[in-house]
Amino acid sequence: MARQPSTKQLSDWDRTYLWHPFTQMQEWEQEEPLIIERGKGSYLIDTEGKKYLDGTSSIWVNLHGHRHPSLDRAIKKQLDKIAHSSLFGLSNPPAIELARALIRIVPKGLTRVFYSDDGSTAVEIALKMAVQYWQLRRPEAGPKNTFLHLKLAYHGDTVGAVSVGNIDLFHGRFKSLLFPTAEADPPYCYRCPLSLTYPSCEMACLDPIEQILKERHRELAGFIIEPLVQAAAGMLTSPPGYLKQIRELCTKYNVLLIADEVATGFGRTGKMFACQHEGVMPDLMAISKGLTGGYMPLAATLTTDEIYQAFLGRYADFKTFFHGHSYTGNPLGCAVALANIEVFRKEKTLARLQPKIKAMARLLQPLRKLPHVGEIRQQGFIVAIELVEDKKTKKSYPLEERVGHRVTMEARSQGLLLRPIGNVMVLMPPLSTSLPELRRMVEILRESIETVTLGIQSNTGS
Ligand SMILES: *Cc1c(COP(=O)(O)O)cnc(C)c1O
Numbered sequence: 001m002a003r004q005p006s007t008k009q010l011s012d013w014d015r016t017y018l019w020h021p022f023t024q025m026q027e028w029e030q031e032e033p034l035i036i037e038r039g040k041g042s043y044l045i046d047t048e049g050k051k052y053l054d055g056t057s058s059i060w061v062n063l064h065g066h067r068h069p070s071l072d073r074a075i076k077k078q079l080d081k082i083a084h085s086s087l088f089g090l091s092n093p094p095a096i097e098l099a100r101a102l103i104r105i106v107p108k109g110l111t112r113v114f115y116s117d118d119g120s121t122a123v124e125i126a127l128k129m130a131v132q133y134w135q136l137r138r139p140e141a142g143p144k145n146t147f148l149h150l151k152l153a154y155h156g157d158t159v160g161a162v163s164v165g166n167i168d169l170f171h172g173r174f175k176s177l178l179f180p181t182a183e184a185d186p187p188y189c190y191r192c193p194l195s196l197t198y199p200s201c202e203m204a205c206l207d208p209i210e211q212i213l214k215e216r217h218r219e220l221a222g223f224i225i226e227p228l229v230q231a232a233a234g235m236l237t238s239p240p241g242y243l244k245q246i247r248e249l250c251t252k253y254n255v256l257l258i259a260d261e262v263a264t265g266f267g268r269t270g271k272m273f274a275c276q277h278e279g280v281m282p283d284l285m286a287i288s289k290g291l292t293g294g295y296m297p298l299a300a301t302l303t304t305d306e307i308y309q310a311f312l313g314r315y316a317d318f319k320t321f322f323h324g325h326s327y328t329g330n331p332l333g334c335a336v337a338l339a340n341i342e343v344f345r346k347e348k349t350l351a352r353l354q355p356k357i358k359a360m361a362r363l364l365q366p367l368r369k370l371p372h373v374g375e376i377r378q379q380g381f382i383v384a385i386e387l388v389e390d391k392k393t394k395k396s397y398p399l400e401e402r403v404g405h406r407v408t409m410e411a412r413s414q415g416l417l418l419r420p421i422g423n424v425m426v427l428m429p430p431l432s433t434s435l436p437e438l439r440r441m442v443e444i445l446r447e448s449i450e451t452v453t454l455g456i457q458s459n460t461g462s
Pocket of ligand 1: 118119120121123154155156157226231232260261262263264288289
């Protein structure tokens, strides 16, 4: 076997050949990259053997820890049979068994599974299915092919997914490529677009949404939403009952509800799926990140029998859903996803998570008093700490000060890996994280916030 290149060698090659996602490469090239070689449980281990707590679940995907024996075994076992064969005109056992297992755990009423490779493609598929559904269902009516979504939404980085997203920093440059949509204000209660306060507002933000639905339902194919938590916006948690109301409005105006559970699915919010907190059945649902327990790129779009039936006909009717990817239904991915669902059952992951969610809330409580912590939002094992320059006026730090990034680098030096969203610190550990590990994560996060934000204060004062 070839000798493993040294850390120095890898570091040079990285900066010579790689282009990293969401990364200013000019800055990247000037620093030594942290190169992760291994993982174990809640820890990531770099090429020098240094251990770090994985505070983001490797960007929101890992659930049961790294190197989980059952998940490792599932891939090895499948590899002894075949790595990949196609779902075009063929089938394979893991893809079949996973589809059946998924239908048993998703909101009741979703009955069909269409595979793809990542969250963005699962969203694209939901959008295309919705548009084609209305063509097939009501061929005589005018086009019903527009989408309603919330401002600050994030549904992925491919062009269709960006069209229904609204984070200007990421999406602004590509406006000319995007299809037009209808947008509504999100329930960002800390910075309420209507300047109201929950619960006395009685969720007045739903009124303009109803207005849009009333005026434009004839052209609206669907309302796409991140249920309970607008993740990439900074983990904006919606007030209880909000999602249920959205469901009722969509039903009332005959607009499909598309739930993007890519970030919230698989236990992250405290239930298997976020929709299940409010007994909501979406018409289409996109899942990915946690689907394989953070092991392999795999995604699925699920839908109802009503939508599925509309696509049926003789071949010559050309009602077929003409969409697919080379790796659709990849057996390795499906095998590990199946094992992931099995781990939830065997290890009672969701039941064991509940006391840890409460512990997390308790651990975070003292951080609320810090002078630059504007708000702490928590939904299950998703936590956001919004840092502000001025707590009274909620004035944000200027983005170019990179406060979130500086807190992240401080935390890294203490052994915790994070990825902030602007000035919002995100803590999203694997569901398997132990109580002592959780305690240590919050402790490092607290110290790092204090070091950086109080440092800033004394700088401006001098
Ligand atoms: C991450 C994410 C996506 C995109 O998934 P990728 O696998 O990165 O393409 C879509 N929707 C939500 C809510 C996400 O958090």
